[in-house]
Amino acid sequence: MKPQYAPPGMHPREFIAFIAALMAVNALGVDLMLPALADIGRELSVTAANHRQWVVTVYVVGFGAGQLVYGPLADRFGRRPVLIATLLGFVGASIFAASSATFPALLGARLLQGLMSASTRVLSVAIVRDGTSGRQMARTMSVAQMIFFLVPILAPSLGQVLLQFGPWRFIFYALGAFAAFVLAWTLLRVPETLPVERRVPISIANLRRSYALTLTNRYSIGYALAASLTFGGIIAFVSSAQQIFVDEFGAGERFTILFAICAGAMGFASFANSRLVERLGTRMISQSAVLGLIALSLLHLIVIFAGAETLVSYIILQALSMTCIGLCGANFGSMAMDPVGHIAGTASSVQGFITSIGAVLVGSAIGQSYAGTTLPLAIGYLCIGVGVLAIVLVIEGGQLFKARMVPN
Template sequence: MSVAAESETPAGPALSRFEFVALVAFLMALNAAAIDVVIPALSTIGDAFDIGGSNERQFVITAYVLGFGGAQIIYGPLTDRYGRRPVLFAGLLIYIVGALAAIWSPTFGALLGARLVQGIGAASTRVVATALIRDRFEGAAMASAMSLVMMVFMIMPIVAPNIGALVLAFGDWHGLGLAMALVGIAALIWSVVRLPETLDPADRRPLTGKRVAEAFRIVVTNRQAACFTGAMAAFFGILFAFINQAEQIFTVTYGKGAGFTLYFSLVAVFMAGSSFANSRLAGRFGIRRLSQGALLAFMLLGGLHLVLAIAYGGATPFPLFLVMFILSMCCFGFVPPNLNALAMQPMGHVAGVASAVLGAAQTLVGGILGALVAYLYDGTLIPLLAGFLGLSALSLALIAVAERGRMFRPDV
């Protein structure tokens, strides 16, 4: 745990823990906003570009996720060589350009390209945010800080879809690109003015093929880092499946119309609340027991919901669906922050590359798995819930490998 030389820290008072976590949370929230703000506009975008199949509209989200996930591999070595600040600034500029390009996209393909570019830029924020937290915190303290960051990340699904609906009420989907660009500009200004460089000069790694390959080898051959990363990727596939399918479930399966964003937000409230609870409980109960217990509970709830959905002919009554979904998503806030801390714990000396591998696997693999599950939408809940059950079981199996079968043990 180290802090860079004073000469690399911006002028002005040093960041308090509160502002540091708030800034990192804002960077992470920028990604969630770019995904969630377009959810209410998917039908409008499909109509604007005459996209026949409703499932193809999900590609607006998938294109962003692919750019966001894939580019993290590039940013990781760059952050370990040049520091956190310059890489973040470059990525934010790319993000802003992509958001603005979406406004003037003449075709659906061009829009997907702009979203891909936007995701490539946003990838820097994910890599840098995780590396920043790893630079300053370890163990339960890191999980606690990450939980607060994830709480803000989870608040975005509450705010962003409603912002998107508000923009659509006074204009069309083009305004969403402008809104995302303005958020990116705000993040860039705050980071330039206040963010310190947290990478110790002694920890900078030369940007050579051999040294980069060595760093990647360290990450992927470490059982704990690799297996916890795979577990996170599988679990995030659940989140991406839900995000991709949310509009169809609420508007087609349950016929809730444009007001579905309020129900979407209600689910997100409980996700954010569980992230906050995790930040308070991680040090008391241990990040292993919390994450593994919550994941097991999620899997059992998913299996029960699947059985009920089959019994009701494909979809449970809406009140029961909402209760089951809220209970399941209450488990969500206890899993990613703790698995992230466990994966990063042995990677302090290559935090940038480790953050990149973790983020790329989580987003790229999770995004692809989630997109595959979402694309199977058939008007019922069965494909989604079957995906939930399968992906949570895979995540739990990978954790068992990481722990050598010793589950629910105290943190060491």
């Protein structure tokens, strides 16, 4: 097995830990306040329970939109300046959220948080792609995601602990503090990974060429679209998790543990992927996972229509579905970046925008359909699996489980 890549001056383990921490800024931004949604709704007079989901959804909208900007900026000025500026902005947005007096003001702060955290997705991919590609990139990202997926496991519990010491506003101060920690790490330890000679001036012509290449290469656009559907499944689960566990199953006191079980399945998937991807390949693993997701969704629908859905059946099927989704994420991202590595920043921006905005549309459609049962989630996951399979078949010329040389 090849050694892990790391920039000069950093040990591979520190580099992977840094990438995981960078990705965790965004994960905490989504998951840390889940236990506080009910408190936020009560204090800020949110009358409809489904409207509380917008605290998550608006954040992801900003996260998607911001990615269009940071790639070209990072390709022109380097990774470090963009990362430093946006981490500072995230700290400021977190303070703004903590001081919000109305629900619209909080949503505005969440949108700003998402806009700032968008750089973490673009730059984590671009920084890794600066030094590696293909299966090696997928392995590096999988190891980072394995650590990163501990965040969704721990975040609701951490949020619950913070609520024991103060109001929901403490959660946003904690978000700002973590972003400040990652900022200090960047300033002290992380070198610039994009050499001056590889930087691309910002111009309409260059952007047009980069966007055209990213959007017309079938591997780049196809796997970005596939990733948007699977990410939408995560958004749907996260945004409706509290309602499902608390309102439908009456398991509010065990919410953080049950959420951790489902989120932990993605961490297991990333660990397995990091061990297997260089031997089995990105296509074999991700395509098998898509077929698994379809089969699990059909089984879930059978359980629901048979009137046999329980908390135990839901946890088992949801955790297995999240495992399949976790096996798709890093592999789809790596395959999407393969043909566009020479414009990694801009390509990551465009792909990230497509993935995030598509995920918001998919996840919101499923989450807002919640009406007291898990049926919308099961139907949504089936549609996601079938949609991803259709996209993959188009990308791969109707063939599955075949390794391919990807044209640049």
